Amino acid sequence: MAELPGKALAQELIAESRAEARTTPVEDIIVATRARGLDRDAANRLIGRLWTLERMFYYIYGGWGQGLEMNDFPPSVKYLFSKQIVDESTHEMLYMDALIRQELAPTQKQVFRHPYGMFSVDSALAYYVFSLRNLATYAHPIRIAALNLGPKIVEFAWMEALTDAIGDAALKETFAGQKVENQSHINMGRRIVEEFVAKPVDQEMARWACRVARRDYRRFLHELGDFVLQRETPPPPPERVRVTD
C-alpha cells in the first residue's frame, strides 16, 4: 500500500497537540476536584459552560456543512462528519441532562437564560466559537485538521484526568461516556489529514489552522478555569502578528 501523503503531517499535529495537552488551565479544576471535590454549584458552572460550547457546535458545523459540495470528497468523509455532528449533539444532551438532574433549573428554557448557560458574545467562549466558524470557507480537511487534531486532543487529555478526579458517579459517567466518541473524532481527523492534506500549501495551512484553534481553545479553557473556581487571573497575552506587506 502506498504511503499516505499526509501521514507525517498528521503525526506532527498530534505530537504538538499532545505536548500542549500536558498542561491546560483545566489542571487547576482537576487539582481542586481531587483536593476537596466539586461542589454542586461549581459542577453546574463547569457543565453550564461546556454545554454552552457544545450547543454552539450546531452553529459551527452548520457553517462547515455549507462548504461541502457533491463529489468533492468520498462519501466516507461526509459520513464521518455527520457522525461527528450526532456525537456532538449527544454530548450536548448529556450536559443538559446533567444540569437538569443537578437542579440548575427545572427546564431547558430556563437553563438557556441562566448565567451559567447563557451565551455571551463578549467571552473567550464566543471568541473560540467564531474562530472555528470562520474556518467554514476553508477546505474540509483543513478545518478537520484544525479541530480534530488540535483542541479535540487537548480536550481528550483534560477530560480523562477530570473524569478520574470526580467522585460523583453520575457526573463521572457524563464525562466518561464521551471517551469513545472523542477518540473516534481524533482517529477520523488523523485519517482525513493522512489522506487529503497532501500539497505543501495545504499542509502549511493545516499547521496554521491547528495552531490558531488550539490557541483560541486554550483561551476558552482559561476563562472556564476562572469561572469554575470563581477567580480572576490574567488571560494569556494576545499573539503579536508581524505584518510584512
Next chain:
Amino acid sequence: MLKVDHERCTECRMCYIVCRELDINAVYVALDPLHRIEIDVNACTYPGCTACLMYCPAEGSIVEAATGRSVVPPPPEAWAEQP
C-alpha cells in the same frame, strides 16, 4: 408507563426534543457509552401527554412498559383529550 424498544428505535431523538420542548424532561440520554434514549417513568406523564408518540417515526419503538403494547403509531385513545 412507557419505555423504549431498542430493537426498533432509530435514535433519531425526536422524542427527546419534543419532551424537552414541553418542559417534561422525561426522555434522557443514558450515561453508558451507547448513549441510548430512555424514558424516566417518574417524570413521564403518559397518558396525560402523548407528544413523543406523535413525533416518533419508527413503528413500535415506544411501548407500554406493563403490557409491551406498541404505541407508535399512536393508538386511537392517544388522540383523545385526557381529563
